[in-house]
Amino acid sequence: MLLYTVPTANGQKAQVVLEELGFDYETRSVDLVAGEHRTPEMLKLNPFGKLPFLLDEGDAVYGSMAIAFYLCEKAGKLIPESLAQRREMYQWAGMLASDLSPALAGQFMFSEIFPLDDPRAVDYFVESACRMFEVLDSHLAEREYMVGNELTVTDLLAYPSAATSAARLPESLKPWPNIQRWAAHIGSRPGVTRGMART
Numbered sequence: 001m002l003l004y005t006v007p008t009a010n011g012q013k014a015q016v017v018l019e020e021l022g023f024d025y026e027t028r029s030v031d032l033v034a035g036e037h038r039t040p041e042m043l044k045l046n047p048f049g050k051l052p053f054l055l056d057e058g059d060a061v062y063g064s065m066a067i068a069f070y071l072c073e074k075a076g077k078l079i080p081e082s083l084a085q086r087r088e089m090y091q092w093a094g095m096l097a098s099d100l101s102p103a104l105a106g107q108f109m110f111s112e113i114f115p116l117d118d119p120r121a122v123d124y125f126v127e128s129a130c131r132m133f134e135v136l137d138s139h140l141a142e143r144e145y146m147v148g149n150e151l152t153v154t155d156l157l158a159y160p161s162a163a164t165s166a167a168r169l170p171e172s173l174k175p176w177p178n179i180q181r182w183a184a185h186i187g188s189r190p191g192v193t194r195g196m197a198r199t
């Protein structure tokens, strides 16, 4: 397998899942600033023109969540058996992909890449991200893992947002002690440590 990746939370999500599942894979780091992700050769492999994407025996799958679920299904691991726990897993995975990650990306984009004089856009994205972290923090108050009593793909998809992207929020993870405790635990796993360091 070959993972085309970037040193961002989305790239890290794919990397920690590959490591935790024990897949043998190579990585290719793609330079977004140089536009390497939009060359004709790259778009032929991945027409979405964004990272990360995975090539598995020539077949491409784009996006951290799709890569994670594909790999878990392929390995038959990290997806709960019961429908009730899968319902929870889908809820959290959907929140991470379509609420939290876009809010964190917007905050990063308009505070660091294209800084705006008007603070309202950044405030909006910070508030959106904080609201999601607030819910996650309450959820983790009495739990070791996000879904059920063992590690699932959900923890691995959430961890890079907490470890990497949240560091750019005004108070980092300070307001959320339960997320801090959970992140210290998930981040201490050897597979997660290797995955985070892979780019």
Ligand SMILES: N[C@@H](CCC(=O)N[C@@H](CS)C(=O)NCC(=O)O)C(=O)O
Binding pocket: 006, 008, 009, 010, 011, 032, 037, 049, 050, 051, 052, 062, 063, 064, 065, 097, 101
């Ligand atoms: N939904 C995608 C988001 C992917 C994404 O936004 N990738 C960024 C890097 S983290 C990218 O490739 N940006 C380049 C661009 O938009 O041109 C995922 O979860 O992987």
